[in-house]
Amino acid sequence: MPATPAWPPRSAPRLFVAPPLAAGQAVTIEGNQAHYLARVMRVGEGDAVILCDDATGEWAARAISVGKRAVVLDPVERLREREAVPDLWLCPALLKKDRFDLVLEKATELGVAAIHPIVTRRCVADKLNVERARTVTIEAAEQCARTALPVLAEPVSLDTLLRDWPAGRALFFADELGGEPAQAAFKAHAGSAALLVGPEGGFDDAEREAIRAHPQAHPISLGPRILRGETAAIAAMAVWMASAGDWT
Missing domain, CATH: 2.40.240.20 (Hypothetical PUA domain-like; domain 1)
Structure with a gap:
């Protein structure tokens, strides 16, 4: 039979x-x-x-x-059952629509717990259609057989993000001017974490100074090459998952 x-x-x-x-x-x-x-x-x-x-x-x-x-x-x-999700937030600066869609899609695929978009002085885009962005994350989760969705927050200014930052959560700042190698930093500061990634034009000097002055901030390097905003976000998430997340 x-x-x-x-x-x-x-x-x-x-x-x-x-x-x-x-x-x-x-x-x-x-x-x-x-x-x-x-x-x-x-x-x-x-x-x-x-x-x-x-x-x-x-x-x-x-x-x-x-x-x-x-x-x-x-x-x-x-x-x-709903899958366990690593306690990682992504805090990406807004990018042009297609590039930011890519960040949303890959953040969902890689398994971040929350996405907190930010607006910085050099952002080309300063608004986000949150409902449309949520649709992008849902479609990515459906395509990749995820059972969990990232929390998607409304965009806020960088100043607001830093002012309201929760105690006890490391803020890894992808600084194109350099910092501790990302993998070493992730291993040294285990636990609740977030990745802060800038826009197409990067952070300006005042923003960089404000981030570095924050007690929870840890400047990191993603290698010797300058990366576009979407590439930096995806690369940083992948390295964190391999170093401190559920890839281990």
Whole structure:
């Protein structure tokens, strides 16, 4: 006899949903997500959909009703609990839209706990559509089978970030003028951490002085080459995960 196909199949579409999931409590999907399931993925009644809610974990659900405007799903089985997330914040200066989208996407893939965008004097962009940015993180998490989403904060000025900085959280400052090698700094200051990365034009002298004067700040170097803002953010996250995060 042929083997019974695995359920849910690995090809099942994956979605993040807002309400907490529980077995037997049907979830109604509407709007763009319903269009995606019904028209793009061609989900039919009885088909599997993987759901995540950023709280209880990952669930296998079965489609019990598929309409033009709504899809009703029945969570059948919890497959995984919500994953543990390293206590790392990313504090990136705003960049041009496509470049900042890349930072949001890769921060989500790499597993940061929170993203706190900042506005500095040399930022080309000074505004962020937070709802659109949240959509970028959700889509990245869905594509990479994440069960957790980073907290996404509203942008604040660098001065506000430094003024309100929590005690006990190391602030690693990627300074293009140099600092302690990143990997050594991350290992020396283990625990709750954040990465502060500047915009296309870098930090100006007054900003750099204010950051270096902060008691929680640790200037770090990301090597001998000048990196663009998005490259510096991605490189710093990767080195932190390898040195102090869950890659170890």
